[in-house]
Amino acid sequence: xxxxxLNAGGLLGVLAHLRHPLKLRLAVSVSLVGAWYFGxxxxxxxxxxxTSARIEIEHKRVTTAREIDKLRKTIATxxxxxxxxxxxxxxxxxxxxHLRHSPxxxxxxxxxxxxxxxxxxxxxxxxxxxxxxxxxVSFLEGIENDVSLLRVDLLTIAPDAKDRSKLSxxxxxxxxxxxxxxxx
Numbered sequence: 001x002x003x004x005x006l007n008a009g010g011l012l013g014v015l016a017h018l019r020h021p022l023k024l025r026l027a028v029s030v031s032l033v034g035a036w037y038f039g040x041x042x043x044x045x046x047x048x049x050x051t052s053a054r055i056e057i058e059h060k061r062v063t064t065a066r067e068i069d070k071l072r073k074t075i076a077t078x079x080x081x082x083x084x085x086x087x088x089x090x091x092x093x094x095x096x097x098h099l100r101h102s103p104x105x106x107x108x109x110x111x112x113x114x115x116x117x118x119x120x121x122x123x124x125x126x127x128x129x130x131x132x133x134x135x136x137v138s139f140l141e142g143i144e145n146d147v148s149l150l151r152v153d154l155l156t157i158a159p160d161a162k163d164r165s166k167l168s169x170x171x172x173x174x175x176x177x178x179x180x181x182x183x184x
Contacts, residue, residue, distance in 0.1 A: 088114070088123055091175045094148055095125060102139045104131035104169070120176045124153065129169040130160055136169055149176040 018024045092111070099106055107128035114121040129136070136157065143150050154172035161168065 088121075088177055091123055091148070091177055092125070094146075095127075095150075095173060095175075098139060098142050098146070099129075102131075102142070103135045104129045104139055107168075114177070116179075117176070119179055121179055123175050123177050125173045125175070127169075127171040127173065129171060130163075130166050131169070132165075133157075133167060136167065143173065150174070 018027055088111070092109075095109075107130055108126070109128075110126040112124035112126065114123050116122075129139075131139075140152060140155075143152060151174045152171065153174045154170070156170040158168050158170075160166040
């Protein structure tokens with residue numbers, strides 16, 4: 001037999017099967033689903049996958065934007081409660097105001113060289129104080145609860161050489177001062 005007669009016989013056999021209504025419905029349904037899948041769904045499926053990936057990226061961006069907004073609000077509230085000094089003299093006066101309201105006696109106040117920190121200068125002050133332990137605690141609480149940006153960097157407590165009931169306190173305080181607008 002030749003190939004054309006075999007192909008014709010195969011085609012006639014398929015057509016003979018399709019004369020049955022159920023087999024015809026099944027063949028038409030399968031061919032329509034196949035045509036729909038390969039003609040429409042496969043191209044749309046790739047687009048849906050790409051769109052889903054873009055949606056997920058946008059959800060992450062929205063989440064990040066919300067977190068940034070929360071952090072900005074937190075920073076805004078904390079910036080209202082902290083006020084760095086505008087010049088070194090103001091910072092010294094601020095520390096002296098704390099000492100005036102404290103029973104501690106100032107032996108020496110030595111400013112140190114300023115160090116640069118972003119838009120601020122960090123000023124250090126070495127203080128030599130004399131007083132009781134309770135006086136030191138109340139002074140340090142005042143420094144800690146202060147609205148200006150002060151930090152105790154070093155604290156050394158020893159008995160006073162002249163009066164054994166008192167303490168000699170070596171204290172190093174660091175404070176932030178805004179840079180002058182002309183210096184950068």
